[in-house]
Amino acid sequence: MEIQKKMGIERVKITAGYFILALGAFSMLFPFVWMLLTSFMTQEQIFSYPPVLLPEPFIVDNYKNIFEKIPIVKYFFNSTVVSVFTTLGQVIVSSMAAYAFARLEFKYRELIFFVFLATIMVPPQVNIIPLFFLMREFYWIDTFYALIVPGLFGGFGVFLLRQWFKSLPKSLDEAAKIDGCNPLQTYWYIIMPVSLPGIATLAIFTFVSSWNSFMWPLIVTNSDLMRTLPVGIAVFKGSFRETTEWGQLMACAVISVIPVIFVFLLGQKYFIKGIMMGSAKE
Amino acid sequence: MNQFNYFKNKLNRLAQKDIFWAWIFILPALLGTLIFIVFPILASFIISLTQWNLISAPKFAGLNNYIELLTSNEFYFVLFNTFYYAITTTVLGIIFPLFLAVLLNKNIKGGNIFKTSYFIPFITPLIVAAIAWEWIFDPNTGILKWIFFNTRIEWLYDKNIAMLAIIIVSVWKNLGYNLVILLAGLQSISPGINEASKIDGAWGIKNFVYITLPLLTPSIFFVLVMTTILSFHVFDLIYLMTQGGPENSTMILVYWLYKNAFEYFKVGKASAIAYILFIILFVITFAQWKFRKKWVLNE
The missing domain is CATH 1.10.3720.10 (MetI-like)
Known part of the structure; x- marks a missing residue:
């Protein structure tokens, strides 16, 4: 009797837990579902109240219109170029430095590593103004250089990969050395291939944050054709005067969210692992 | 020729050492970090001690910006x-x-x-x-x-x-x-x-x-x-x-x-x-x- 009662309570608890979790998940995803549905509605239906959930009629005009109104294909292209090159560069630069910090012995190693670590703690807004003037001196404003090059550096990648490389057995390097590999060969042929999960973590992180980046591309681009997706859409959003074309904005939002969700679902495992690795640094 | 061999030997010996490789490995990250992060952080502090409207040359203003902020x-x-x-x-x-x-x-x-x-x-x-x-x-x-x-x-x-x-x-x-x-x-x-x-x-x-x-x-x-x-x-x-x-x-x-x-x-x-x-x-x-x-x- 007692046990049955307890089991009953347990079952109620689990059901309640499920209910709360489902409610939470619903409020997380609802804005996206709403956005997707709205992007297929007519302006008339969008502004009707009480709100209608399903598009009726189902139209694709919002998508057609944004392709005519704004260079969204170019924005998409710019964002892709910036994110891909930032990711590639960040992985190469960080992994090289991380390899030296994790596997090689040299003077001032700890001191230099500390400089890298310290840069993580400084808010990015502190250096954004001088960085802007630096870009102007280099004549990089409104070019891909300004959008990509400063994004290649930062302590986070070095830190993350150093943790990873340190966890590999030292015998790997020694075996490679006996086989006549110099450190460059060891790095490229031995360490990198066995570290693919760690590299994937950094790559996904960099890709997503580069794709989503807003303040920097806003500051260093002037011409419409150099804008990245978030900045282009923000300008488009700000251009409405009388009535906002919500359907078209939603269509833009849908287009810009697809690649990150795709990359995330592809590498979800690594992404979550990366977050946990970051939290276990103490 | 002799001198060339001398340098070649020296380079070979250097290549045996970790420190040579270590610097090659960290140089890109270090240079980038110094130019695009450390230098702007320091520059930011110097700019904060000036009055500057982007058109005329910056004028040194000491701690005026900070005082102005903290008293507003x-x-x-x-x-x-x-x-x-x-x-x-x-x-x-x-x-x-x-x-x-x-x-x-x-x-x-x-x-x-x-x-x-x-x-x-x-x-x-x-x-x-x-x-x-x-x-x-x-x-x-x-x-x-x-x-x-x-x-x-x-x-x-x-x-x-x-x-x-x-x-x-x-x-x-x-x-x-x-x-x-x-x-x-x-x-x-x-x-x-x-x-x-x-x-x-x-x-x-x-x-x-x-x-x-x-x-x-x-x-x-x-x-x-x-x-x-x-x-x-x-x-x-x-x-x-x-x-x-x-x-x-x-x-x-x-x-x-x-x-x-x-x-x-x-x-x-x-x-x-x-x-x-x-x-x-x-x-x-x-x-x-x-x-x-x-x-x-x-x-």
Whole structure:
């Protein structure tokens, strides 16, 4: 009797837990579902109240219109170029430095590593103004250089990969050395291939944050054709005067969210692992 | 020829040493970090000591920018907004994920699906979140009006509510990140400990408060530090949803910095704001680090 009662309570608890979790998940995803549905509605239906959930009629005009109104294909292209090159560069630069910090012995190693670590703690807004003037001196404003090059550096990648490389057995390097590999060969042929999960973590992180980046591309681009997706859409959003074309904005939002969700679902495992690795640094 | 061989030998000998390779490996990262991060940080401080409108040459102004800031009412108003936003987002941004993480930790079916759905807002561009939420908040036809039984709330246009609206979006967006970390923390607590405490008669809330929570403090500490730092960085949300309005009620430090630098062209003042932000963050992080001994397990 007692046990049955307890089991009953347990079952109620689990059901309640499920209910709360489902409610939470619903409020997380609802804005996206709403956005997707709205992007297929007519302006008339969008502004009707009480709100209608399903598009009726189902139209694709919002998508057609944004392709005519704004260079969204170019924005998409710019964002892709910036994110891909930032990711590639960040992985190469960080992994090289991380390899030296994790596997090689040299003077001032700890001191230099500390400089890298310290840069993580400084808010990015502190250096954004001088960085802007630096870009102007280099004549990089409104070019891909300004959008990509400063994004290649930062302590986070070095830190993350150093943790990873340190966890590999030292015998790997020694075996490679006996086989006549110099450190460059060891790095490229031995360490990198066995570290693919760690590299994937950094790559996904960099890709997503580069794709989503807003303040920097806003500051260093002037011409419409150099804008990245978030900045282009923000300008488009700000251009409405009388009535906002919500359907078209939603269509833009849908287009810009697809690649990150795709990359995330592809590498979800690594992404979550990366977050946990970051939290276990103490 | 002899000399050439001499250099070749020297180079060969150098190539045997770690230090030679080490510098080759760290040089790209080090140069980039010095040029694009360290140098701008130092330059920022020097600019903060000048008066500069981008057109004429910068004039040295000593600590004038700092004095002007610290004696103006506007600064304290913005500072108050920033702290209000940061503290509320940090507290809510820990409580909600903690609650959900505890529920998810019960080894329920479909846990991964939940985890993924909680995580999706975190990886989406803020512009997407801003558009979706602005439409949800719409006082005329927004879905929130419908959910709240046709109550008209001017979410983004009322100076008393706008900040709350920003906080809601921000907590919604970052919930997944903290959830993953807290869940990892919970999963590292061995099930035996909970079993033992149950035998000792600690069930439910009691078990959570006296057993689970103390064991989770290292994860909570990490989440606290990260969330605090990130909440002082907020820019995109303000820029996209309220532009600091209405009546400056959502004006926070970073947005103010941006306006001063790139709209009012007071670059010296903007740099001073940046440094004050830096100092505030440093002090807070340092204090959190110091006080951790008082409540974090094994510290």
